[in-house]
Amino acid sequence: MKSVIKGAFVALFFILTLGAAFAGEMVFKTGKGVIADQRGGRHVLQLEYASSDEERAHGLMGRTTMAKDHGMIFDFGTSRDVMMWMKNTxxxxxxxxxxEQGVIRTIAANTKPFSEDIIPSEGKVRYVIELNGGRAAAxxxxxxxxVVEGLKLP
Structure with missing residues (x-):
């Protein structure tokens, strides 16, 4: 009986995993991030981590909503010039x-949905955090x- 139950759970796992893959959804690791602004404020975010090539390529594509205190962090592994775009977003x-030290160098605010225009980092960076448009200014x-907490996977 135990092996039947175990088999059923394994089958359910694969059905759910394959279903998400076929639906175009990707599951990311999550954790807490904290950004300290220059006025002394601290802002806590729930972040999804895009660290692999596949995760970074997928990003927030296809998402139609995101909670106001959520975001996605892209870790490029080393400091370099980064180029982003909004295709399928x-x-x-x-x-x-x-x-590399967690200092925000530039912000591209309110990027245009579905745009294939390149959005450059304007210098070497290691990370990009994406938030809902207008949230950084708010x-x-x-x-x-x-970023004082959450640059690395939890």
Whole structure:
């Protein structure tokens, strides 16, 4: 009986996993991120981590909603010039370009949904955090703000 139940759970796992894959959904690891703004405010975010090539390529494509305190962090492994785009992304986003030490260097605010225009980092960065469009300004997050927690996978 135990082997039948175990087999049923294994089958359910594969059905759910394959169903998500065929639906175009990707499951990301999640964790907490904290950004300290230059006025002393601290902003807690729930982040999804895109660290592999496949995860970074998929990103937030196809998402039509995202909670206001959520975002996605892209880790490129090393500091380099980064280029992003909005292809297949229906949400306007703020892209925070972050250096190796966690300092936000530039922000591309309210990026245009579905655009194939290249959005450059304007210098070497290791990370990009995407938030809902307009959220960085609403929180007072700008260049010089710092990610003090959550750059690495939990």
């Amino acid at each position: 229906p949400l306007p986003l703020d892209m925070l370009f972050i250096d 929180l007072g997050i700008g260049p010089g703000s710092r």
